[in-house]
Amino acid sequence: MMRSCSALVLALLALLLSQARGFLGPSEDDGLPEEWVLLHVVQGHIGAGNYSYLRLNHDGRIVLHMQSLKGDADLYVSDKTLRPSYDTYKLQSVTCGPDVVVVPGDFARPVGIGIYGHPSYKESEFEMRVFYDQTVLQDPFEKYTSEDGQKKKKSPEAAEEDFQEEESIFWTILIGLLKIVLEILF
Structure with a gap:
């Protein structure tokens, strides 16, 4: 009982920290464009060979920037299914380092995001930053002509x-x- 309470407290603390980072935005030494607006920071753990799923509802061009803090987490994205995998995806990033996927603005929302724990590691820990890319301005007349x-x-x-x-x-x-x-x- 005590162990589950402490796990819950740690989870809430991690959530509060990620929300605080979201308000602060990216630091200047990240090397990220100033036009990118930080929307969310998601942290999590994933077991070997397992998936964790997220849903993206934001419109516009979105950049998913995921860093594996421990192990190797891979990223799969689709606008056709909310549970993308290595069999069903539209976009992917499966590197051993930082994984980056740019979700185009014309993808149907909601967009499914699958985070896969590579089986080479018992557990993978990741941090994903979700950015809105303001550099792509849509033509205001596009919908009307x-x-x-x-x-x-x-x-x-x-x-x-x-x-x-x-x-x-x-x-x-x-x-x-x-x-x-x-x-x-x-």
Whole structure:
């Protein structure tokens, strides 16, 4: 009982420290671009041959920068499954050193992140920093123009507006027909 309580306290302390680091941002001697904004710091342990899964919901271009503190943890990323593995992934980094994966802004969200503990080590310890890359600015007109140059909305709000416009046209025509029928009858 005492052991589980101390493990819980250590886990909470690690969580608080990672949150504090997230507010401080990357240090100037990290060699990371200033345009990268630190969103999260995730620390964990993974057993040999096991996976730990995370979910990424942030939009935009995201950089996952993972360092194996002990052992060797590998990184698998997918926008098709929330449980990517060495069989099912879109992006990967499986180095013996720092693992870096850049998640493009056009990946469907949520993005699944799989962290794999390499079987060469009984346990791997890792720290992953999640950055938002501000250097990639999206074209503000991208959602509104198609290849032939005509204006075209692609957002979900646009589809809802089109539906409401079609619905209002339908009701306008229906009410007009009802007026004509009523005028003929009375």
